[in-house]
Amino acid sequence: MIIRKRALALCLGRALSGVATLAASNAVLAADDAQDPAAEAKPSDETSRLDVITVTAQSRAQEMQEVPIPLQIVTAKQIDTLAATDLSRMSLFVPGLVVSGEQPTQPNYQIRGISTDDFGVGTESAVGVYIDGVYAARSGGALLAFNDVKRIEVLKGPQGTLFGRNAAAGAISIITNEPSNTFEDRARVRVGNYGRKYVDGLLNLPVRDDMAFRFSVVDNQSEGWIRDAANATRYGGDDDWGTRAAWRWSATDDTRVLLSWDHEKLNQLPKAAIGLVPLANDTYQRPPFPPDPSTFLDPLHAPLYNDTVDPRESRRFDGVTLSIDHQLGWASFTSTTAWRDFDTLNRGDYDGTNHIVSYLSTANIESNSSWYQEFKFAGNTALMDWVAGASYYNEHARQTSQTDIFTDGIDTLALNLSPAPTPDGTLYNYLSQVLALNGFPNTLLGEPWREQISNNGRFKAFAAYGDVIWHLGSNWNLTTGVRFTRDEKTFSWFNAPRQAPGLDATLAQLQAAGILDLIGIPIETFQQNLVFTDAVGVPVSFKDSWNDTSPRVVLDYRFTPDVMAYVSATKGYKAGGYNSVQVASRFEPEKVWNYEAGVKSTFPEYGLLLNASIYHYDYDNRQSLTLDPNTAGSGVPRYLVSSSNQKADGLEVEAQWAPTDDLRLNFTSAYINSTYGHAIAPSGVDLGGEPTGEPRWSMSAGFAYTWHAILGGNVEFDLAHAWRGKSRCNADSVLQGTCQISPNFSVGSAQQRTDARIGWTSDNSRFGVAFFVNNLFDKRYVTGVSNISATVFGTPYALITPPRMWGIEALVRF
Secondary structure, eight states: OOOOOOHHHHHHHHHTTTOOBOTTTTOOOTHHHHHOTTSOOOOTTOOSSOBOOEEOTTSSOEEGGGOOSOEEEEEHHHHHHTTOSSGGGTGGGSTTEEEEOSSTTSOEEEETTBOOOOOSTTOOOSEEEEETTEEOOSGGGTSOOOOSEEEEEEEESOOHHHHOTTOSSEEEEEEEOOOOSSOEEEEEEEEETTTEEEEEEEEEEEEETTEEEEEEEEEEEEOOSEEBTTTOOEESOEEEEEEEEEEEEEEETTEEEEEEEEEEEEEEOOOOOEEOSOOOSOTTOOOOSSOOGGGOOOTTTSOBOOOOSSOEEEEEEEEEEEEEEEEOSSSEEEEEEEEEEEEEEEEEESSSSOOGGGOOEEEEEEEEEEEEEEEEEEEEOSSEEEEEEEEEEEEEEEEEEEEEEEHHHHHHHHHHHSOOSSTTSOSHHHHHHHHHHTTOOOOOTTOEEEEEEEEEEEEEEEEEEEEEEEEOSSSEEEEEEEEEEEEEEEEEEEEOOOBOHHHHHHHHHHHHTTHHHHHTOOGGGGSSOSSOOSSBTOOEEEEEEEEEEEEEEEEEEEEETTEEEEEEEEEEEEOOBOOTTSTTOOBOOEEEEEEEEEEEEEEGGGTEEEEEEEEEEEEEEEEEEEEESSTTSSSOOEEEEEEEEEEEEEEEEEEEEOSSSSEEEEEEEEEEEEEESSOBOTTSOBOTTSBOSOOSEEEEEEEEEEEEEETTEEEEEEEEEEEEOOOOOOTTHHHHTSSOOOTTSOBSOOEEEEEEEEEEEETTSSEEEEEEEESTTOOOOEEEEEOTTTTTTSOOEEEEOOOOEEEEEEEEOO
């Protein structure tokens, strides 16, 4: 979409020529604007200290400081400076944003303390992720490797009016580079500790004046930073590669066609689950039950034992996007058509031991395809700038959730929760002994047991929206917008009878021989589901629809060409859904009202930028995945999607300063006081009025300095530091594993990370070398404890952050 600015807007743009973000955190290459067909040309009087950043946060090309929305820009330069391969590797440097990427096929996004902690296809994230304007519906296809990214716009607070469905907490808009009319090539190699091998390459090829191709490739490999103590297998490694191809054709002076294709292949080991209970090497030793937190190992120094059969985390992703822009004279028209298709598998350890008597692994298998179509019109007059459009979204999501144990583990479960009526309290072990004493060679131990629920979801969403910026005077603007959304969902569950082919074969032999009748145990005793117990063998399906109208109103006033203040009221909406592993579950949509006031200011003569905002939101029916200890009455815990009301007050501040052309500094901070309104945890605890767990403070700061004329080039040193405060615990935090659980280590403590980089680039920018360090001071943290296995096997496990990593980079442009 191309917006032709009014003369007044152009004059303001030139007056704001000093507005920018420092190169250390938010700088963009000068070529970026030339590659964006929606970007205006840079003002001729632009200073060398700061760059003007054009964003599309309001579906219009606007300079960042003109947008009355709290947003933070992550640029290609910042990604390169931090050597980040996806957003989870750098989100700590964006206060207010949390992206957990321990499992890249099941990431979690959080903005201002709001997220959806569920990987099932029945729910969707409260943070909308958009790639070139196309919604990434499922978490399995949302956290892709960075590949030729131009910038990332992190928009905080509800963005449903402009971005659409499921952006109730905020939106992450990833913008990639388009083919340009300038020949460009690049190859970059990084090598580092833990077997790091990273390669990316780029070729931009103009075919003629009206056509260009752009092709990029990324290959990210590493061996892993933690070894399994039993078999020396390395976990924490990377095996991810992707390609991107784009074609741009200026069919006429008024028409542009852009076609792009993205492909990614990920195939690596799952997260490392570090067991907390000290055990011997005897695989038949049962952990003490219930577990004693005073004896827990410190996971930062404990050995890793993961024994999952065929552990793997993999993804195959393909996406095609067709965008057509056309100028109609009175407005611009944009058509966006997109197709996405991916398959994921995540099979990992959930007990943190290599003992068969406590073996527990789970797998999430997902297949997804979606179509998206949007038509958008935009124009402007002396009175207003306006955008209007309609969209259609169609998705087919399939998922299978598996839980695997052995019959030895069923005996452990029986001993811990409800001993069998046998002399030793076990079932399979006792019967195996009886058979052996009577001369039968059969054993019922060591047999694999699987339970699984399969889901099939078909989702449709229709939307119509409009947004108008009314120019009330030379200094006043009033923005009014509204989006109507209709979601239609069909969702089904099939809880299959348990699968244990080896056990069934043995049972059939024993029944045929009359052994089961002799000992008085019917065969059905061995055939009942233990984990997924609802509606076994009975298909269940729901069909639902929801309508929503989400408005926004923003009033902004420009005190001077460089200082603007705004107030806003915005509604956010997230569609209702289902819990994939709880048959016949259903929950209503999430809704949020956010009230905000802020100021955006620049002082070009001092090279200074200052932004700040305060906000309050009321969040209704927030959906979160929490551990339910035993409400089903089976003794086996499970994760349920529960709903709660929340509210929060917050403050965000951003400061950037370039006192000279060569020195740049930045500081960003976020404060939030987030508490529950009405909330009853699955454990029965009343959380009303208690903190949600979100830390009060998070901060980041950066420093960059450039030395010129060094060996025929320039040397730049970058230093970035991030800090996130300790979790605010509530009465349910220990069960959920997010706060202190043992005296031997900390959970939910404050975290900090420091990254450094020093690099040399030749004067003609053809060559470059750099040395970088992530987590310079080797700060390590326990990010959480899982109690899902603790409540049945006595085997809690923990996840920890990676150690310090360093690397050397070489770049060449041919």
